[in-house]
Amino acid sequence: MVGYYKSDGDLDEATGKRPIYALTQFEPTAARRAFPSWDEPLLKSQFAITMIARDHETVLANMPSVSVKPWKPASNASIDQVLSEGYELGSLLTKSYSSGKTEGNWNITKFENTPLVSTYLVAFACGEFASLESEHHSLLTGKKIPLKIYATPNQIKQAQFGLDIKKWALPVYEEIFDIAYPLPKLDTLVAHDFDAGAMENWGLITGRTTAYLYDPEKSSLAAKKRVATVQCHELAHMWFGDIVTMKWWDNLWLNEAFATLMGELVIPDRIWPEWKVRQEFLNVHLANALSLDSQRSSHPIEVDCPDANQINQIFDSISYSKGASVLRMLSGVVGEEKFLKGVSIYLKKHVYGNAETKDLWEGISESSGLDVAKIMANWTLKIGFPVITVEEPGDGTIKVTQNRFLSTGDVKPEEDETIWYVPLEVKTINGPTEEVDHKAVLNERSTTYNLGGADTFKLNAETIGVYRVKYTPERLAKLGKDAQKFSVSDRVGLVSDATTLARAGYGKTSGSLTVALGVGETEQEFLPLAQVGGAFGKLAGVWWEQPEEVRNAISAARIKIFRPVIERLGYEDRPGDAPDVKELRELAVSTAAVAEDADVLAELKSRFQPFLENNDDSRIPPDLQRSIFSNAVRHGGEAEYNKILEVYNKPPNPSSKVDAMYALAAARDPKLLDRTFAMLSDGSVKDQDLYIFFYGLGGNRAARRRVADYFFDNYDAVSSGVE
C-alpha cells in the first residue's frame, strides 16, 4: 500500500464485481517507487503530471486538469517524431512498452503544474469513481474553490458528511491562519486499501473508508466524530505541512502534533461545541501520551532520524498524542489566541518553504512575548514527564516537587535528572470564589507555594499540563469528596492521576479504587465516568488470570457504577439527548455487558434476535451495535457467528464492518475462535485491518494467550503485510 498501488473495493451487488482502482501513498519515502526523484522533504519542486487512462475512468492529481485529449498508442513513432515539439509525451508508451492491454478508448490528461511542493505530498489516482461536489468561498480572496469527494459508486452516498466538513472547516482555517487555501481545488478520495488513516496530499486528500464515510441512518456517533476529526486533521496539513514543510523527518512530530491539536480540538470545538472535544482530548490523546511516555522504552518527541528506513517508526503516539498534548499545554500557558497568532506568523514567514521546531517557537514568542523555546525545550527534547508531589506542612503553604514518572514506579536517580518547566495552574476554591493562578511555575526541583488561605485547592487546573499530581492521602480523600466542585476536565484528571499512581505503586490500589468508586457513584457526566470505567477495565485486564472471586469483585464494582446509569438512560436514544449522553449510554451498556450483568446481557440478546432471524435491525441502535454484536458472538453459537460473518462480508457501511470484526474477535467457543484465527492468514482480512482483530483478541480472555502465540509464530508474515 505504498507508491502507486492497486486497491479493490467491496463487492458491488449491481455489477457483481469488485471495483478496482489505483492511487498513491508516498509519505514518507515512496515517491521514489513511482518516479525518479530527490525524495526528501527539503527538496521542493513543481510537478507537471500527465496521466493516460481508459476514457470511462476518472484521473485525479494534486491540481486540476488543463487538457483531456483522446490518446492512441503509437506503434511506429520515429525518434524524430518523439523529439519533435508538440509530440504527446504519452505516445512514448507504445504497445511494446506497455505490458497491459491497450484496446478501447483512451484519454491523455494533463494537469496544471503544482506550486513548490515536497515529493511526499504529490498524489495521483485512477479509477471508476463517483463524486459529490460543493464549493468553498474564500473570504480572504473572494475566490470560489471547488470541493469534491470521490468514492466508488456504491459508496458515494455515504460521503456527503465528509464533503460538508471541508466546506465548514476551510473558512475557519483561513480565518485563523490569515492565509487563503492556496490551490485551485480540493479533492478527497476514499480508498478501501489504505495503510494509515488518511493522507494530506496537497489538493488530493486520501484516506480509509472509515475515515470518510458516514451513513446518517446507521452509523454511530463515534463514526461521525471520526470522520469529522480526520477530515479536520488533514485540512490543517493543507497549511501546516503542505505550505510550510518540515526540513527533515526529525520534525515530523510538529506536523502531526499540530494537525492533531487543530483537527481534534480547536476546529471541531468551534463547529460542534456540543461534542465537548476539549475535554474528550484528555481521555484520548493526553491519556495516550501519559501512558506511553511513562514507559522506560519511550523516546523524546524530537528524535534523530538519520535513516530514512526508520521514519515509519516515529509515526507513533509520542509524535501525535504527546506532541499535541505539549502544544495544548503551551497554548494554555500563552493563551489560545496568541498561540494561533504565533502559528500564523510562522506560516507567513516560511510560506512555500521549509521550517523546523525552533521557527514555530519564534513565531509564538513574537505573539506572546514569552521565551517559548525555553519553556518547551525539555518537553520535546527529553524523554518522559514529571509527577508533582504535593506536601502540606500545615502552615497554609504547599511544597511541590517534580520527579520523572515511570509506570513501574521505580525511577532511578540517573533517570531523574530532567527539570521541566511546569505550569502549576493552581486552582483554589474559597466559598463561591474560584481562582486559577496562571503565573505559578515550577522550573526547579522543588518550590513552596502559598495557598492564600484557601482550603480547597487542586493543581493542574483544567488538566492543562502533561504531568501527574500526587497528593497526600488525606487531600486525595477530600478531593474525591469535593470532586463535584471542580470542572469536568479537573475530575477527569483527578481520577486518571489517582488510579494511575496507585497502579504504579505510589499509593494503595484500594485507596485509588475508593476514589474511583466514590467519583463513580456521584458522577453524572460521561468523561469522568469513562475514566472510572477505564480504570476498572485496566484492573480487569491486569488481573485477568486472578481467581474467579477477584474477577467477580471487579465486575460487581463495574455493575454497581454503571447499572444505575442504564436505568436512568435506557437503551434507546431519546429526542434531545446530548452527544455525551449517547456516549455515556454506550459506555454503561458495554461495561455492564462485559461485567456480565445478566439483565443487560438478556436485553442485548433480545435486540439481536430479530436481526438473526429476519435481518431486522430495527432494535439495534447504531451506538450500541458493537456491544450487541460482540455479546451475540461471545455468548452465542454458530448461528450468531455466521450472522456476524455475513455483516463482515457485506457491510452496509464501514463502521459496521469494524463492529463485525470486534465481534468475530470476541468469540469464546474454541471452534469459533479457530475460525477467526484462520481468517487472519487465509486472505479474508485486509492487512490494514489486522490490528483490529489483534486488539479484539487481545482483550478476549479466551483468546489472549493464543493471540500472543499467534503473533510470535507469524511475526514475519504479519510484519511484511504492513511494511
Ligand SMILES: [Zn+2]
Ligand atoms: Zn497528519
